[in-house]
Amino acid sequence: AQSVTQLGSHVSVSEGALVLLRCNYSSSVPPYLFWYVQYPNQGLQLLLKYTSAATLVKGINGFEAEFKKSETSFHLTKPSAHMSDAAEYFCAVSPSGFQKLVFGTGTRLLVSP
Amino acid sequence: NAGVTQTPKFQVLKTGQSMTLQCAQDMNHNSMYWYRQDPGMGLRLIYYSASEGTTDKGEVPNGYNVSRLNKREFSLRLESAAPSQTSVYFCASSESGSGNTIYFGEGSWLTVV
Numbered sequence: 001a002q003s004v005t006q007l008g009s010h011v012s013v014s015e016g017a018l019v020l021l022r023c024n025y026s027s028s029v030p031p032y033l034f035w036y037v038q039y040p041n042q043g044l045q046l047l048l049k050y051t052s053a054a055t056l057v058k059g060i061n062g063f064e065a066e067f068k069k070s071e072t073s074f075h076l077t078k079p080s081a082h083m084s085d086a087a088e089y090f091c092a093v094s095p096s097g098f099q100k101l102v103f104g105t106g107t108r109l110l111v112s113p
Numbered sequence: 114n115a116g117v118t119q120t121p122k123f124q125v126l127k128t129g130q131s132m133t134l135q136c137a138q139d140m141n142h143n144s145m146y147w148y149r150q151d152p153g154m155g156l157r158l159i160y161y162s163a164s165e166g167t168t169d170k171g172e173v174p175n176g177y178n179v180s181r182l183n184k185r186e187f188s189l190r191l192e193s194a195a196p197s198q199t200s201v202y203f204c205a206s207s208e209s210g211s212g213n214t215i216y217f218g219e220g221s222w223l224t225v226v
Binding site for chain 2: 009032034036041042043044045046049051090094095099100101102103104105106
């Protein structure tokens, strides 16, 4: 079965610091991978997705993620955190040929001044 | 831009009561989904509908039923609510085919007492 593991339920950074949120996937076939963001009391919004084109994927709000098959990873980064980035971030996998998303447990990003 | 609309946004039920969560999308998507979100567990798929007239169980279908009323609408019914069904429920939709972005509604907060 396909799955994703997000390391760290909470990550704290200072404003202006590098953001790194980790995601590792388990899949026997090349998957589609997604990062979603959830602001308080809102639904989920797509940040970016990997669909087997470029391995470095750029998303909204300055975020990007790199697909590394050898490490089965799809970590999310942003060079400089902003206060408005404080939210919960979910990594998700959609096995090739299936539409359903399987989500990780989420990482809450805290940004301090 | 309505996107995916869910009602109600908040509901308190007594154990054993029934209720239906309504969902409608205006993006002409074939596929629709119901997820539940619980702390520390990410989002888990309850039911999905790949196209009008079809529904399939997801990861946690017990205690729920769904109806794909037409292409736009996909409802989730709790026949006899239990405290374990206290959760935030998200409806979502997407184009057919793997790798397509899944768009989420704002969520419905359900408390069963």
